[in-house]
Amino acid sequence: xxxxxxxxxxxxxxxxxxxxxxxxxxxxxxxxxxxxxxxxxxxxxxxxxxxxxxxxxxxxxxxxxxxxxxxxxxxxxxxxxxxxxxxxxxxxxxxxxxxxxxxxxxxxxxxxxxxxxxxxxxxxxxxxxxxxxxxxxxxxxxxxxxxxxxxxxxxxxxxxxxxxxxxxxxxxxxxxxxxxxxxxxxxxxxxxxxxxxxxxxxxxxxxxxxxxxxxxxxxxxxxxxxxxxxxxxxxxxxxxxxxxxxxxxxxxxxxxxxxxx
DNA sequence: CTCGACTCCTGTTAGC
DNA sequence: TGCTAACAGGAGTCGA
Numbered sequence: 458x459x460x461x462x463x464x465x466x467x468x469x470x471x472x473x474x475x476x477x478x479x480x481x482x483x484x485x486x487x488x489x490x491x492x493x494x495x496x497x498x499x500x501x502x503x504x505x506x507x508x509x510x511x512x513x514x515x516x517x518x519x520x521x522x523x524x525x526x527x528x529x530x531x532x533x534x535x536x537x538x539x540x541x542x543x544x545x546x547x548x549x550x551x552x553x554x555x556x557x558x559x560x561x562x563x564x565x566x567x568x569x570x571x572x573x574x575x576x577x578x579x580x581x582x583x584x585x586x587x588x589x590x591x592x593x594x595x596x597x598x599x600x601x602x603x604x605x606x607x608x609x610x611x612x613x614x615x616x617x618x619x620x621x622x623x624x625x626x627x628x629x630x631x632x633x634x635x636x637x638x639x640x641x642x643x644x645x646x647x648x649x650x651x652x653x654x655x656x657x658x659x660x661x662x663x664x665x666x667x668x669x670x671x672x673x674x675x676x677x678x679x680x681x682x683x684x685x686x687x688x689x690x691x692x693x694x695x696x697x698x699x700x701x702x703x704x705x706x707x708x709x710x711x712x713x714x715x716x717x718x
Numbered sequence: 719c720t721c722g723a724c725t726c727c728t729g730t731t732a733g734c
Numbered sequence: 735t736g737c738t739a740a741c742a743g744g745a746g747t748c749g750a
Binding site: 458459460516532533534535536551552580582583584622624631632633707708709 | 744
């Protein structure tokens with residue numbers, strides 16, 4: 458599903474849409490417009506303007522608009538895809554659909570001279586809003602520093618995994634990335650977040666950076682080493698131990714009971 | 719403030 | 735073959 462890595466790939470795709478005048482807006486799904494936004498307001502806000510910058514904070518894609526216009530915030534939920542001029546941001550989306558039906562287009566803009574940017578989301582868990590409150594998101598996972606991670610974990614007794622997926626504290630890590638990071642770091646997802654030693658926290662940070670860097674280069678959150686074994690009956694790719702399947706932080710969690718402690 | 723439980727959405731897949 | 739039910743998770747809300 459789209460996590461920080463996928464949204465970063467979407468952001469790069471969105472850069473193709475910069476500095477082109479918006480001539481039309483389509484927002485056929487009112488449910489997809491968040492915080493009271495309507496199709497009329499959205500259309501009036503974007504038509505005639507240009508996107509001038511494509512930013513990302515966690516899983517939120519931010520498109521700045523010209524002439525003092527609002528910031529367009531795009532969320533992709535579990536199955537959302539960004540398509541610019543027919544080119545998809547990513548090749549394959551775990552849990553997504555192989556099909557790309559026009560009926561799943563929840564938001565689209567047309568540009569002068571042809572071409573378009575559209576958000577296609579079969580399961581409708583994404584959303585569109587204007588001037589999203591960026592301060593509600595924590596620091597982006599791609600740029601986190603040792604002292605930031607210490608603050609994120611704090612003295613919390615919540616499960617380590619739940620804390621890492623709390624977007625208000627650290628933004629961009631979803632379920633698959635979190636399992637991969639903790640597997641690589643050799644840390645039990647159920648450990649109280651505040652119980653990590655300095656050494657363990659260092660391992661966690663190195664794992665986070667390595668996983669984000671490598672999977673971004675590879676092109677998807679689902680391309681990690683753990684992923685292939687992330688199913689019922691799967692075995693740890695490192696030591697062959699049957700993986701443990703639990704619900705932690707409300708999400709299906711796979712971990713190795715032998716080397717994740 | 720913290721944290722877990724619950725709810726929303728619907729395409730895909732496993733199973734009968 | 736055709737149907738049903740379980741499953742997936744990002745994000746918001748609510749209550750202890």
